[in-house]
Amino acid sequence: MAYFAGNSLGLMPRTVRAMLEVELNSWQEHAVEGHFRGLNPWMHYHHFCTDALARITGALKEEVVCTNSLTTNLHLMMVSFFRPKDQRNIILMEAGAFPSDQYAVETQLRFHGLDPAQSLVELKPKGEGRTITNGQIRDAIQQYGHRIALILLPGVQYQTGQVFDMAEITRWGHDVGATVGFDLAHAVGNINLQLHDWGPDFAVWCSYKYLNSGPGGPGGLFVHQRHAQNPELPRFAGWWGHDEASRFEMEPGFRPMKGAAGWQLSNAPVLGMAAHRASLDIFDRAGTAHLQERAHALSGYLRHRLEDIQNRRGAHAIELITPSEPGSYGCQQSFSVGQRGEDLLQYLHQNGALLDFRRPDILRMAPVPLYNQPEEIDLCCDLIDHWLGQNAGR
Ligand SMILES: *Cc1c(COP(=O)(O)O)cnc(C)c1O
DSSP states (O other): OEEOBTTTSOOOOTTHHHHHHHHHHHHHHHGGGGGTSSSSOGGGTTHHHHHHHHHHHTOOGGGEEEOSOHHHHHHHHHHHHOOOBTTBOEEEEETTOOHHHHHHHHHHHHHTTOOHHHHEEEEOOOTTOSSOOHHHHHHHHHHHGGGEEEEEEESBOTTTOBBOOHHHHHHHHHHTTOEEEEEOTTTTTTSOOOHHHHOOSEEEEOSSSTTOOOTTOOOEEEEOGGGTTOTTOOOOOOGGGBOGGGGGGOOSSOOBOSGGGGGOOSOOOHHHHHHHHHHHHHHHHHOHHHHHHHHHHHHHHHHHHHHHHHHHHOTTTOEEOSOOSTTSBOSOEEEEOGGGHHHHHHHHHHTTEEOEEETTTEEEEBOOTTTOOHHHHHHHHHHHHHHHHHTTTO
16 A cells, blocks of 8 residues: 555554563563663653754754643643733634644633634635735734734644745744744654744644654654743643752752753653654654655655646646645645545545545645655556546546
């Protein structure tokens, strides 16, 4: 099966089993003492992910931590970085955001006594378009200006595969005095990230998509260095965010770890993190530059094949949803064949290619550099082309 759903759940690295085995053995052998003994003392387990995550996100080590889950982290980040005050109470995001993000934003607004109808601005594509442009985002930021408290956008939009210009958005947002955060669920392990230099206030992600950590794998968060030691920042805290040196003195009085680590809540879910580490090791061995190069080659090739199909069959037969400009897409291409998307999905599945489908009509296909091959793209695109030929004039 040609697997093109790595944007939803990455394939299992072969090394995961052995990685888990180490921790299972440690548990069996050392029980509670495994926190301090064995190959990877659990006490420090989240540290084992930090270096690789910093490389993958283009961040300083103190700016990232593997912890919690994406939606939990989004709430924690909004507690700290969505601080509405008087007229400055708007959250700016894209229309059709991932439901969990919509729910998080909506309930955060209500938590502050704000009405989403007044304080939530959702950017919609213009006219017939399926995507918003960076220019539209810039205009909205200028339009709402000092009324914006937080700009929350994805690095890569999950439905359309569109990559947003995070450096520019951060600059525009900071120019009007807003905080800026990114949801990197579909960006991390997919596109080149330079979070430290781009300078957003925070970012959150999950690790089971392009980072292949397995179902429900642990999330991660980024807090920019400029906030590393700001005692004024309110936050919801837990013991794992407390200063490591005195964590086990079990004293009252929360003193946060410096940087992102200070937003941890609970002790690390070691088994999930062990699987995560296995895949992070693979990213390290492959090297970010090499993976990016291969990702560009694969996604460029897929784009070329889809455009070729569209040129021959017509835009009425297949609509390419993902923008085509260089830099505006990562691994994923989204397209529509109209009402019969689910039929095509099934046809592809029966003939050896697994994609996914988002109602009402979006097919998503994501060749990833770690395990997809150009031959698989050919197989799938030949099938799409053949199916369109058989189903002409829908
Ligand atoms: C996958 C995804 C999530 C999932 O959230 P969890 O808390 O990991 O369940 C949230 N937001 C976006 C944009 C996603 O793509």
